[in-house]
Amino acid sequence: MTAATDNHWYPVAMVSGIDAPRETWLLGKKITLGRDNGACWVRDAAGNPLTVTERFGHLWTSPGQPNRALFTIPEADTPGRRLVDVGSVRVKCSPLRAVENFLDIAHFPFVHTDILGAEPHTEVDRYDVRIAEDVDEVWATKVKFFQPQAAKSASGGITTEYMYRVPAPTCAVLYKTCPPRPGEWDIITLFVQPLTEEWCEVWPWMALYDDASTMAEMVSFQQLIFMQDRSILENQIPRKLPLDPGMEVPTQADMTSVAYRRWLKKIGYTYGAQLVAA
Amino acid sequence: MNWIAVGLKQDLPLGVVIPSRIEDTELAIWRSASGEVRAWSDRCPHRGMRLSHGFVRGNALSCIYHGWQYSENGSCAYIPAHPKLTPPDTICVPTYDCAETDGVIWAALQKPLGAPPAVSSRRPVRSMPVARSARAIAAYFNAPQSTFLEIGSDFDVALALQPCTAAHCVVHALAARGADRKAVSRWLEALRSDLEESAP
Ligand code: FES
Numbered sequence: 204m205t206a207a208t209d210n211h212w213y214p215v216a217m218v219s220g221i222d223a224p225r226e227t228w229l230l231g232k233k234i235t236l237g238r239d240n241g242a243c244w245v246r247d248a249a250g251n252p253l254t255v256t257e258r259f260g261h262l263w264t265s266p267g268q269p270n271r272a273l274f275t276i277p278e279a280d281t282p283g284r285r286l287v288d289v290g291s292v293r294v295k296c297s298p299l300r301a302v303e304n305f306l307d308i309a310h311f312p313f314v315h316t317d318i319l320g321a322e323p324h325t326e327v328d329r330y331d332v333r334i335a336e337d338v339d340e341v342w343a344t345k346v347k348f349f350q351p352q353a354a355k356s357a358s359g360g361i362t363t364e365y366m367y368r369v370p371a372p373t374c375a376v377l378y379k380t381c382p383p384r385p386g387e388w389d390i391i392t393l394f395v396q397p398l399t400e401e402w403c404e405v406w407p408w409m410a411l412y413d414d415a416s417t418m419a420e421m422v423s424f425q426q427l428i429f430m431q432d433r434s435i436l437e438n439q440i441p442r443k444l445p446l447d448p449g450m451e452v453p454t455q456a457d458m459t460s461v462a463y464r465r466w467l468k469k470i471g472y473t474y475g476a477q478l479v480a481a
Numbered sequence: 482m483n484w485i486a487v488g489l490k491q492d493l494p495l496g497v498v499i500p501s502r503i504e505d506t507e508l509a510i511w512r513s514a515s516g517e518v519r520a521w522s523d524r525c526p527h528r529g530m531r532l533s534h535g536f537v538r539g540n541a542l543s544c545i546y547h548g549w550q551y552s553e554n555g556s557c558a559y560i561p562a563h564p565k566l567t568p569p570d571t572i573c574v575p576t577y578d579c580a581e582t583d584g585v586i587w588a589a590l591q592k593p594l595g596a597p598p599a600v601s602s603r604r605p606v607r608s609m610p611v612a613r614s615a616r617a618i619a620a621y622f623n624a625p626q627s628t629f630l631e632i633g634s635d636f637d638v639a640l641a642l643q644p645c646t647a648a649h650c651v652v653h654a655l656a657a658r659g660a661d662r663k664a665v666s667r668w669l670e671a672l673r674s675d676l677e678e679s680a681p
């Protein structure tokens with residue numbers, strides 16, 4: 204393991220779900236987490252305390268010295284949003300494959316058929332992608348896609364606009380047109396805990412404007428989507444994300460994935476990555 | 482002889498794709514609407530998704546992840562995200578020789594020498610996974626190098642062996658035309674027990 208991997212923040216639990224101490228994995232090593240007198244803690248296998256922070260409904264930790272504070276999502280703090288802890292899904296794939304899939308819209312008609320996409324509306328128009336050097340994040344903007352049912356609160360098909368942001372190697376934030384409030388963005392995140400290089404725990408979290416749906420409805424809608432994604436993620440070969448060009452064939456619709464891989468390479472983040480063509 | 486049985490015709494209807502393997506090579510075996518059988522690498526060149534999870538439309542195989550469509554020679558014919566684009570010839574799935582004779586589907590990872598084994602007057606009965614290597618089964622019948630064993634017995638059984646792993650293979654069984662299928666099946670189950678119990 205290298206500093207490039209250790210010095211990041213990782214989600215390890217939903218704060219509301221922490222009661223008795225329990226074991227989990229982070230970057231191939233066992234850790235223990237729990238709560239004493241209201242304060243959450245994480246310890247490594249030797250019992251040493253790791254740095255922690257609580258944010259976005261989740262407990263975050265780092266095995267190293269994080270070189271910066273956990274990213275923020277200022278929009279999530281605006282009043283009127285409902286914060287949804289979705290729970291977790293364990294997936295047998297590289298944490299990086301899980302993030303890359305979250306950044307992908309071209310699969311909607313085939314994997315989330317009649318929910319997030321439907322044939323014949325398969326075309327992906329050109330959108331903007333950049334690595335924002337000032338904050339060192341990947342951003343994709345002006346992403347548009349036709350969706351039969353974009354959210355639990357949507358009735359009928361609409362063209363949805365998206366922005367994607369990768370603020371940390373195993374985290375992604377999606378800003379999405381909000382059906383009940385034109386001009387505002389719903390926020391859906393994917394926080395990925397790397398258990399090992401080929402096994403991860405995915406913690407989706409949402410901050411939505413939706414007064415109509417129950418919490419249970421919003422959770423089960425998102426869980427359905429992630430179960431569909433899991434059937435893909437556990438069947439990609441290789442399980443690790445190839446960072447070198449040549450092994451896979453990107454097109455214009457994959458510009459976010461291309462930028463994400465390039466950025467991982469630039470910051471030297473190779474946990475869960477495959478570097479030489481097998 | 483490098484033809485290996487990878488399935489039986491009766492288990493692969495029109496428009497269906499199934500996973501299979503020959504040792505470390507994972508295969509997607511599929512039958513087009515017009516009935517042709519193909520054996521391809523089980524990996525989509527786009528993002529590595531298993532093609533055996535895909536779907537057949539007409540005479541093309543589509544990947545389930547982003548719907549890329551591959552025509553019968555393995556080349557990519559259509560990318561749904563870019564409907565106006567003609568995909569470059571360089572995008573193609575590795576394909577293998579595949580043949581279907583007398584109800585058995587055969588594939589060859591290298592250029593095959595000659596035709597698949599003659600099953601003569603037998604007909605396929607069933608495919609059966611066995612927790613022994615193909616090599617061990619061939620050795621059990623004193624035919625160490627062979628992947629097509631003509632056993633005889635009351636049913637004139639022949640076994641086409643599909644090597645999968647060091648501890649696992651699939652046996653495709655054929656028997657005389659008039660043989661009672663249930664009786665052959667019982668004979669096979671007994672053989673499987675013998676083989677698995679004789680494992681070291
Ligand atoms: S992985 Fe097959 S179409 Fe994208």
Ligand SMILES: [Fe+2]
Pocket residue numbers: 304305310314315428431432
């Ligand atoms: Fe998805």
